[in-house]
Amino acid sequence: MKKKPDCIERSYVIGINGHFPGPTIKAHVGDTLHISLSNNLSTHEGTSIHWHGITQHGTPWADGTASISQCAINPGEIFHYRFTVDKAGTYFYHGHYGLQRSAGLYGSLIVDLPLDQKEPFHYDSEFNLLLSDWWHNTSLQQELALSSNPFQWIGEPQSLLINGRGQYNCSMAANIVNNNNATLPQCKFRGNDDEECAPEILHVDPNKTYRIRIASTTSLSSLNFAISNHKLVVVEADGNYVDPFEVDDIDIYSGESYSILITTNQNPNNNYWISIGVRGRKPNTPQALTILSYKKTTSISSSTIIPNFPPPITPQWNDFNRSKAFTNKIHALMSSPKPPTHYDHRLLLLNTQNLINGYIKWAINNISLMLPQTPYLGSIKFKINAAFDRRHPSENFSGGYDIFNPPTNPNATFGNRIYMFRMNQVVDVILQNANVLSGKNSDIHPWHLHGHDFWVLGYGDGKFNQGYDEKKFNLKNPPLRNTVVIFPYGWTALRFRANNPGVWFFHCHIEAHLHMGMGVIFAEGVEHVKDIPREALACGLTKKITMSFNTTN
Numbered sequence: 001m002k003k004k005p006d007c008i009e010r011s012y013v014i015g016i017n018g019h020f021p022g023p024t025i026k027a028h029v030g031d032t033l034h035i036s037l038s039n040n041l042s043t044h045e046g047t048s049i050h051w052h053g054i055t056q057h058g059t060p061w062a063d064g065t066a067s068i069s070q071c072a073i074n075p076g077e078i079f080h081y082r083f084t085v086d087k088a089g090t091y092f093y094h095g096h097y098g099l100q101r102s103a104g105l106y107g108s109l110i111v112d113l114p115l116d117q118k119e120p121f122h123y124d125s126e127f128n129l130l131l132s133d134w135w136h137n138t139s140l141q142q143e144l145a146l147s148s149n150p151f152q153w154i155g156e157p158q159s160l161l162i163n164g165r166g167q168y169n170c171s172m173a174a175n176i177v178n179n180n181n182a183t184l185p186q187c188k189f190r191g192n193d194d195e196e197c198a199p200e201i202l203h204v205d206p207n208k209t210y211r212i213r214i215a216s217t218t219s220l221s222s223l224n225f226a227i228s229n230h231k232l233v234v235v236e237a238d239g240n241y242v243d244p245f246e247v248d249d250i251d252i253y254s255g256e257s258y259s260i261l262i263t264t265n266q267n268p269n270n271n272y273w274i275s276i277g278v279r280g281r282k283p284n285t286p287q288a289l290t291i292l293s294y295k296k297t298t299s300i301s302s303s304t305i306i307p308n309f310p311p312p313i314t315p316q317w318n319d320f321n322r323s324k325a326f327t328n329k330i331h332a333l334m335s336s337p338k339p340p341t342h343y344d345h346r347l348l349l350l351n352t353q354n355l356i357n358g359y360i361k362w363a364i365n366n367i368s369l370m371l372p373q374t375p376y377l378g379s380i381k382f383k384i385n386a387a388f389d390r391r392h393p394s395e396n397f398s399g400g401y402d403i404f405n406p407p408t409n410p411n412a413t414f415g416n417r418i419y420m421f422r423m424n425q426v427v428d429v430i431l432q433n434a435n436v437l438s439g440k441n442s443d444i445h446p447w448h449l450h451g452h453d454f455w456v457l458g459y460g461d462g463k464f465n466q467g468y469d470e471k472k473f474n475l476k477n478p479p480l481r482n483t484v485v486i487f488p489y490g491w492t493a494l495r496f497r498a499n500n501p502g503v504w505f506f507h508c509h510i511e512a513h514l515h516m517g518m519g520v521i522f523a524e525g526v527e528h529v530k531d532i533p534r535e536a537l538a539c540g541l542t543k544k545i546t547m548s549f550n551t552t553n
């Protein structure tokens, strides 16, 4: 793609059909989408796409990772995706190979209700905002840095982007100071018609209700979203209805999506900032800004579109109590599916930063995930025993583990075992956070599950106390989601029914952390999976099999 000027300094962009972000895909519930993706990357890397939040049951490839097909689409090849969307909501798609998401490989996927059905809330019109973060180093440079010894961290992003647009150190900078007292270099917006630098402007009529769909495909950053002078009413999270609640701003973690409603009841002669800023990690990135502009009766020049007051202040990055307070406001709409009251199987998953042969990795119950060459789905279905380690992974960790300090024994090992569930079992997962490898710190991790939504039963500080903390679980109206955060030094409990035959990834949605091994594999009912498409078997030991039968795709 064409190199962009200094607004966001794109050194390497992965576009789709020449666009960055990729095209917004719109569908209605019940639609079957046929999407072909050809790999023309100039870097000659393999690639793949994940349809984030899409869970068509019985077809493990519907989410695009083909039961975590490690089979990349090689340069020059075409993959054919085909899936039916069965739930309305705000979704997105993104690269699931290497760190290609940080190079811009993503786009929105919006599923509307069938035409004869209505949402449980009213709105006059809608907007769609896809949030991301941006580095000047290429995704390959980032991968190399993370896999080096000595380890090099990717650092904070250079820019935040809204629908692929952001600002960086523009020569015409107008300085704005944020709450962390950092001076933020801003690109001076030059109106809507300046394709390169200008933010997208949301043009609204007074006294209407707008639905704003917000999805975060950031590679790293946790964000706070606010619109000056306007209240936000949260109505949807990850494609599920929530009991509406009103806030001034929302936190959104990588992998999450929300719909909010706003009422345009402010002075129509002003314009208003829409801002996103970094939370959860010490920021070193300017806010990204865009503008809510009330339609004026008289025409105005584009320079007057800039609000004459400062943008909303992003809350302090480390005010975790504020983040928790927001998270605890999210409940399912009363008519939503209720969780089973009992579980069949409970996993306690300890998240730690470790060393393997001197390399910094992340591990879950002391295993850092390294995917095998052969896709799991084919390995299980065709009983290829040598393809991965068939032993059971550990379902617990030592009760004596001190989560508040660096590990006394930091060594972990690589692994690729899977957690196997019986079909329809109710599974509880307790994600336990801990201190990093050195120093006193514990990171935020947004965990994303493929193939299922889960109920978020609760969050807590410190170490999960079996038999005690579970008494506080919310079984009445827990939100259904596909991504959930663990707070520093805390735990998060979730429950799902293993009712979708296939092999599923469950992983930290921070791209660098996944690259460093922060994920596990779940599987259930693989014997019920039929007609695996050739693309899902096109590598490793399953490659031979695809050559010996005609595919049924």
Ligand SMILES: O=C1O[C@H]([C@@H](O)CO)C(O)=C1O
Binding pocket: 153, 436, 443, 512, 513
């Ligand atoms: O995985 C990570 O590594 C660095 C740091 O912990 C070690 O340099 C960081 O900030 C992460 O989130």
